Amino acid sequence: MRRMTARPANAHQARLLKLLRDGGPSSRAQLGDRVDLSRSKLAVEVDRLLETGLVVADGLAASRGGRRSHNVRLAPGLRFLGVDIGATSVDVAVTNAELEVLGHLNQPMDVREGPVAVFEQVLAMAAKLRASGIAEGYDGAGIGVPGPVRFPEGVPVAPPIMPGWDGFPVREALSQELGCPVMVDNDVNLMAMGEQHAGVARSVGDFLCIKIGTGIGCGIVVGGEVHRGTTGSAGDIGHIQAVPDGRPCACGNRGCLEAHFSGAALARDALEAAQQGRSSELATRLEANGRLTAVDVAAAAAAGDPTALDLIRQGGTRTGQVIAGLVSFFNPGLVVIGGGVTGLGHTLLAAIRTQVYRQSLPLATGNLPIVLGELGPKAGVIGAARLISDHLFSPA
Amino acid sequence: MRRMTARPANAHQARLLKLLRDGGPSSRAQLGDRVDLSRSKLAVEVDRLLETGLVVADGLAASRGGRRSHNVRLAPGLRFLGVDIGATSVDVAVTNAELEVLGHLNQPMDVREGPVAVFEQVLAMAAKLRASGIAEGYDGAGIGVPGPVRFPEGVPVAPPIMPGWDGFPVREALSQELGCPVMVDNDVNLMAMGEQHAGVARSVGDFLCIKIGTGIGCGIVVGGEVHRGTTGSAGDIGHIQAVPDGRPCACGNRGCLEAHFSGAALARDALEAAQQGRSSELATRLEANGRLTAVDVAAAAAAGDPTALDLIRQGGTRTGQVIAGLVSFFNPGLVVIGGGVTGLGHTLLAAIRTQVYRQSLPLATGNLPIVLGELGPKAGVIGAARLISDHLFSPA
DNA sequence: CTGCTACGTTCCCCTCGAAACCAAATCGGC
DNA sequence: GCCGATTTGGTTTCGAGGGGAACGTAGCAG
Numbered sequence: 001m002r003r004m005t006a007r008p009a010n011a012h013q014a015r016l017l018k019l020l021r022d023g024g025p026s027s028r029a030q031l032g033d034r035v036d037l038s039r040s041k042l043a044v045e046v047d048r049l050l051e052t053g054l055v056v057a058d059g060l061a062a063s064r065g066g067r068r069s070h071n072v073r074l075a076p077g078l079r080f081l082g083v084d085i086g087a088t089s090v091d092v093a094v095t096n097a098e099l100e101v102l103g104h105l106n107q108p109m110d111v112r113e114g115p116v117a118v119f120e121q122v123l124a125m126a127a128k129l130r131a132s133g134i135a136e137g138y139d140g141a142g143i144g145v146p147g148p149v150r151f152p153e154g155v156p157v158a159p160p161i162m163p164g165w166d167g168f169p170v171r172e173a174l175s176q177e178l179g180c181p182v183m184v185d186n187d188v189n190l191m192a193m194g195e196q197h198a199g200v201a202r203s204v205g206d207f208l209c210i211k212i213g214t215g216i217g218c219g220i221v222v223g224g225e226v227h228r229g230t231t232g233s234a235g236d237i238g239h240i241q242a243v244p245d246g247r248p249c250a251c252g253n254r255g256c257l258e259a260h261f262s263g264a265a266l267a268r269d270a271l272e273a274a275q276q277g278r279s280s281e282l283a284t285r286l287e288a289n290g291r292l293t294a295v296d297v298a299a300a301a302a303a304g305d306p307t308a309l310d311l312i313r314q315g316g317t318r319t320g321q322v323i324a325g326l327v328s329f330f331n332p333g334l335v336v337i338g339g340g341v342t343g344l345g346h347t348l349l350a351a352i353r354t355q356v357y358r359q360s361l362p363l364a365t366g367n368l369p370i371v372l373g374e375l376g377p378k379a380g381v382i383g384a385a386r387l388i389s390d391h392l393f394s395p396a
Numbered sequence: 397m398r399r400m401t402a403r404p405a406n407a408h409q410a411r412l413l414k415l416l417r418d419g420g421p422s423s424r425a426q427l428g429d430r431v432d433l434s435r436s437k438l439a440v441e442v443d444r445l446l447e448t449g450l451v452v453a454d455g456l457a458a459s460r461g462g463r464r465s466h467n468v469r470l471a472p473g474l475r476f477l478g479v480d481i482g483a484t485s486v487d488v489a490v491t492n493a494e495l496e497v498l499g500h501l502n503q504p505m506d507v508r509e510g511p512v513a514v515f516e517q518v519l520a521m522a523a524k525l526r527a528s529g530i531a532e533g534y535d536g537a538g539i540g541v542p543g544p545v546r547f548p549e550g551v552p553v554a555p556p557i558m559p560g561w562d563g564f565p566v567r568e569a570l571s572q573e574l575g576c577p578v579m580v581d582n583d584v585n586l587m588a589m590g591e592q593h594a595g596v597a598r599s600v601g602d603f604l605c606i607k608i609g610t611g612i613g614c615g616i617v618v619g620g621e622v623h624r625g626t627t628g629s630a631g632d633i634g635h636i637q638a639v640p641d642g643r644p645c646a647c648g649n650r651g652c653l654e655a656h657f658s659g660a661a662l663a664r665d666a667l668e669a670a671q672q673g674r675s676s677e678l679a680t681r682l683e684a685n686g687r688l689t690a691v692d693v694a695a696a697a698a699a700g701d702p703t704a705l706d707l708i709r710q711g712g713t714r715t716g717q718v719i720a721g722l723v724s725f726f727n728p729g730l731v732v733i734g735g736g737v738t739g740l741g742h743t744l745l746a747a748i749r750t751q752v753y754r755q756s757l758p759l760a761t762g763n764l765p766i767v768l769g770e771l772g773p774k775a776g777v778i779g780a781a782r783l784i785s786d787h788l789f790s791p792a
Numbered sequence: 793c794t795g796c797t798a799c800g801t802t803c804c805c806c807t808c809g810a811a812a813c814c815a816a817a818t819c820g821g822c
Numbered sequence: 823g824c825c826g827a828t829t830t831g832g833t834t835t836c837g838a839g840g841g842g843a844a845c846g847t848a849g850c851a852g
Contacts, residue, residue, distance in 0.1 A: 029831055038809040043832070066830025067816035148759055158759045206626055218725065222618050229727025230602055233759045240721040241755060244640065253755060325636040325718070326725055329614065331625025359637060359649060363544055363554045363629045425799060434841040439800070462798025463848040 003180065004078055004139035006052035007396040012037060012045050017054065017393040020074045021098055022197070025058045027069030046072060054078075074098065079134075080388055081141035081178070083122055084187055084380030086340075087111050087161055087214035090118065092125040093381035094135050099197060099389060101378055102134045111146060114164035115173070123177055138180045140392050142384030143170065144187035146215065148233040154184035157232060160251065161215060183387045187211070188235055189226045190383030191373070192219025195336050197386045199375040204334045208326060209373070210237075211339035212319065214263045218326070237326070238262065242318045257322050261315035263294045263340050269311050270297045279307035298343040312344050316351025323352060323370075324359035331364045338373030345372070399576065400474055400535035402448035403792040408433060408441050413450065413789040416470045417494055418593075421454045423465030442468060450474075470494065475530075476784055477537035477574065479518055480583055480776030482736075483507050483557055483610035486514065488521040489777035490531045495593060495785060497774055498530045507542060510560035511569070519573055534576045536788050538780030539566065540583035542611065544629040550580035553628060556647065557611060579783045583607070584631055585622045586779030587769070588615025591732050593782045595771040600730045604722060605769070606633075607735035608715065610659045614722070633722070634658065638714045653718050657711035659690045659736050665707050666693045675703035694739040708740050712747025719748060719766075720755035727760045734769030741768070 008014040012035070019034050020026060032042050049055040050072065058071040074097035082101075084091040088111070093104040105125045109118060122143075129135060147159025154171025156162065175182040192209035195201040201209070201221070209219035218235040220227040227234050238258035239251050246255025259265060270292040274282040281300040286292050300308035323335060335356075337349060353370050360368075373379055404410040408431070415430050416422060428438050445451040446468065454467040470493035478497075480487040484507070489500040501521045505514060518539075525531060543555025550567025552558065571578040588605035591597040597605070597617070605615035614631040616623040623630050634654035635647050642651025655661060666688040670678040677696040682688050696704035719731060731752070733745060749766050756764075769775050 027831075039832075040810085040834080041808055044808090063817050064830070065818055066828080067818095067832075069831055206623075220725075222623060227602075227618060227726075229760070230729035230764075231727060231759050231762065233724075233757060234727035235725065236727070236757055236760070237721075237725050239755075239757055240724050241717065251757070321637065322721070325633075325721060328629075328636050329616075329631065329633050329722055329725070330623075331627060331630035331632070333626035359635075361629060361632055361635055361647070363627050364625070364632070366627065368626075423799075435800075436802080436842085437840055440840090459849050460798070461850065462796080463800080463850095465799060 003137050004054070004075075004392065006054050008054070008393060009048065010045075010395055012041070013049055014394050016042075016045060016049060017074065018390075020055065020072070021389060021393065024098055025071045025073035027061055027071050029069055077136070078139050079137065080385040081126055081129075081138045081180075082381030082384035082388075083126075083141060083143040084190065084377075084384060085111060085118060085122075085143065085145050086187065086380075087146050090121060090125070091377055091381050092122060092129065093378070093385070094129045094138075095382070095385040097389070099382055099385045101382065103129045103132060104378065104381065105129060106377065111162045112164065115168045115170065119174065119177065122174075126178065138178055140181045140183075140388035141174060141178055142183050142185070142190065142387035142389075143174060144185055144190035144380050144384050145170065146187050146213075146217075148231065148236065149184055149186050149228075150232050151185060151228050154182065156184075181388065181392060183391050185226075185384075185387055186217070186219075186228075186232070186235070187380055188217035188219045189228065190219075190387060191338055191379045192221050192226060192336070192383065193386050194375055194379035194381070194383030195338070195373050196221060196224075196383075198382050199373055199379060200336055200371050201334055206330070206332050207334035207336060208323075208330065208332045209336040209338060210319070210323065212262060212337065212342075213340040216258050216262045216319070216339075220330070237322060240322050240325075242322055257318060261318045266294050266297055266311060266315060266341070267292050270300075270308070273307050273311070279305050281305035282308060294341050295343060298341075298345070301344065301347055309347060312347045313351045316348045317355050319348075320352040320355025321359065324356045327356055327360045327364050327368065332368070335368065335370045336373050337370065338376075338379060342372055342376065399533050400450070400471070400788065402450050404450075404789060405444065406441075406791055408437070409445055410790050412438075412441060412445060413470065414786075416451065416468070417785060417789065420494055421467045421469035423457055423467050425465055473532070474535050475533065476781040477522055477525075477534045477576075478777030478780035478784075479522075479537060479539040480586065480773075480780060481507060481514060481518075481539065481541050482583065482776075483542050486517060486521065487773055487777050488518060488525065489774070489781070490525045490534075491778070491781040493785070495778055495781045497778065499525045499528060500774065500777065501525060502773065507558045508560065511564045511566065515570065515573065518570075522574065534574055536577045536579075536784035537570060537574055538579050538581070538586065538783035538785075539570060540581055540586035540776050540780050541566065542583050542609075542613075544627065544632065545580055545582050545624075546628050547581060547624050550578065552580075577784065577788060579787050581622075581780075581783055582613070582615075582624075582628070582631070583776055584613035584615040585624065586615075586783060587734055587775045588617050588622060588732070588779065589782050590771055590775035590777070590779030591734070591769050592617060592620075592779075594778050595769055595775060596732055596767050597730055602726070602728050603730035603732060604719075604726065604728045605732040605734060606715070606719065608658060608733065608738075609736040612654050612658045612715070612735075616726070633718060636718050636721075638718050653714060657714045662690050662693055662707060662711060662737070663688055666696075666704070669703050669707070675701050677701035678704060690737050691739060694737075694741070697740065697743055705743060708743045709747045712740075712744045713751050715744075716748040716751025717755065720752045723752055723756045723760050723764065728764070731764065731766045732769050733766065734772075734775055738768055738772065 058073040060068045078097035082093045089108045156165045188211045216238040218237045239256040242257040243255035247259040249256035249259035273279045274286045285296045454469040456464045474493035478489045485504045552561045567580045584607045612634040614633045635652040638653040639651040643655040645652035645655035669675045670682040681692045
């Protein structure tokens with residue numbers, strides 16, 4: 001099929017496209033309720049969108065006591081690619097224009113293999129999804145990388161855990177390969193956008209989204225918009241000091257949060273506990289798999305292993321200490337916990353909550369929900385799709 | 397004279413008023429360069445503003461090679477009152493419409509005496525300024541209080557250091573007394589607005605403004621706008637844990653930044669040092685005045701007293717630790733240090749800088765100026781005047 | 793006096809919003 | 823079951839408002 005060529009001609013059309021994306025098929029009347037336009041102007045702009053093909057008629061809606069309305073919807077053939085590059089795995093998904101996930105693949109992969117190898121993988125996965133029949137092509141792609149990004153250019157800058165990517169023109173390269181527009185952002189920001197679009201953070205203006213995976217980061221949403229900071233490194237909380245004179249960290253300092261709690265730190269701690277004979281549960285799993293990850297700790301904790309539970313609680317407490325500071329500072333309306341360690345579930349959440357509620361000001365915590373993300377691994381790819389759709393659904 | 401009765405009728409007029417406020421007297425052509433309006437529309441709106449009396453003709457400008465332009469300016473008789481209520485003193489200033497300070501008074505006062513007593517004081521100071529002839533009346537007033545504020549209503553909420561103020565209708569009460577519109581905000585936010593308007597933070601979109609006075613707080617500016625948080629307590633960093641299991645704090649926790657460094661903590665430490673005979677310089681000053689404040693420590697440090705220098709350095713290091721975390725999280729383009737302890741000057745600044753540059757990520761600190769505010773005690777009152785002018789120069 | 797430049801105003805056309813108007817469905821009464 | 827009242831959705835008409843360009847005006851330089 002023909003790929004998306006048109007772009008909204010003005011802010012009104014952009015607004016309408018986003019309403020159709022977020023609200024699904026709608027009548028002109030429904031659109032009119034949500035946008036500040038006269039009915040005549042609205043009709044004109046909808047007609048123009050129909051002409052471009054971005055929007056198509058979608059039949060008559062059921063009557064609600066009067067004349068039935070003619071629904072319109074976004075072109076059903078539009079397809080966005082959402083890519084979430086983690087430290088140790090890649091997620092690729094295809095969505096329609098309403099950002100519903102039509103297909104989703106995950107593959108282990110080491111980001112340190114560099115952009116060329118990773119892109120090969122991503123392109124193969126995108127091709128596989130296309131081959132499965134859910135997409136005839138891609139109208140745009142969003143991609144998240146585990147490090148700071150110079151957002152306007154779509155280029156990673158000084159990413160600690162993916163040194164080979166520094167300055168690599170991710171946006172340009174991927175756009176060339178895929179033949180469609182591409183936007184790049186930090187993976188944590190995309191997770192925040194995902195939970196904002198389709199998860200627990202719907203209708204919350206200011207919130208924090210803590211992603212605990214191999215590393216640890218924080219998406220910051222202010223007034224509905226992602227805050228990226230002056231150099232694109234906002235939310236990089238992994239190297240905030242959690243323990244004075246604590247463990248040495250790869251960054252050169254001591255006591256960084258990430259050195260004390262993260263997927264990587266947890267795996268190290270679990271290994272140590274197993275080898276020192278402090279946990280038979282973990283030792284068994286080590287013997288079975290030859291290595292230990294956060295998943296093993298989660299399983300051991302679920303089986304009631306006290307050492308595993310302790311590791312999780314301690315990590316949660318450390319994380320909670322840092323979050324408590326951020327909550328006092330930022331006064332968010334919601335804190336979302338997500339990322340690979342969500343499997344640790346409510347043990348982790350409870351430890352974090354306890355610490356935050358104890359340490360932050362009552363005024364800031366009084367009405368502050370601290371919850372797990374509800375989209376899991378889909379948050380990142382949905383956020384990525386949302387990123388590119390926000391871009392494409394804006395005036396050219 | 398007649399007080400300001402008119403308000404801008406639309407967003408264009410609001411924009412023009414703000415341009416005249418920030419840029420001083422201007423010609424229609426100059427305004428046209430800074431606003432996206434046709435020359436015809438611009439002329440119409442300027443004429444309407446002239447009719448309302450908010451704007452007046454200001455003679456002809458010098459020629460720049462062609463026809464001379466007719467300047468316009470904001471009504472010269474407009475007067476704003478800026479009030480900055482600190483924990484231990486009150487600042488009151490009068491500005492013209494361009495927010496230039498025409499008169500400024502400061503008086504010691506304990507905020508814990510409650511709103512009624514403080515208001516009496518403030519009104520007396522406002523009357524004194526008016527009596528001096530610089531104002532015939534006030535067109536609006538901005539007021540800063542040292543605690544969280546429910547911004548839309550202008551009411552303090554659960555302020556720790558001013559318990560008698562909780563829920564007191566500051567905005568309404570003051571508006572009644574002064575007979576003009578009033579806006580209320582946290583004092584730290586106003587300091588940030590002041591430095592943004594007329595100080596070091598001009599033209600910086602994202603910055604932090606750390607105010608170290610009796611307590612310690614932080615104004616957060618995102619995209620040029622003050623971030624107040626969900627419950628108005630954003631920036632309340634005084635109770636972030638700086639020292640695990642550190643000193644007990646009035647808030648019930650231990651190791652809060654404010655318990656280890658602030659005007660109050662510094663005075664306590666200085667007293668202890670003097671009494672323990674660790675500093676003859678401080679002991680002399682204690683004997684002379686019967687008490688010690690941050691000013692004494694500054695003087696002792698200036699005289700080379702090692703204990704005083706040590707106290708400042710240690711405080712700066714503690715503060716720097718917390719700021720380092722905030723910088724990693726927020727990635728600002730500038731950090732401004734202000735408040736009562738600015739007298740400690742570069743000793744303090746150096747300690748803060750050292751700590752932040754050591755602990756934060758290079759990407760976040762690489763191009764990050766950390767500077768002292770340049771407006772001193774005027775920052776708060778200018779910010780207050782700016783707050784009310786922003787309000788009055790917006791469509792009703 | 794004659795260009796030249798900059799400033800301000802006038803005129804025309806297009807856009808947009810509000811309201812009247814037209815169309816299509818349900819509901820209720822007989 | 824028919825018919826009008828009611829409700830909801832969509833279209834047309836009309837007038838105010840705003841942008842662009844042409845035009846008029848005021849100062850400077852030679």
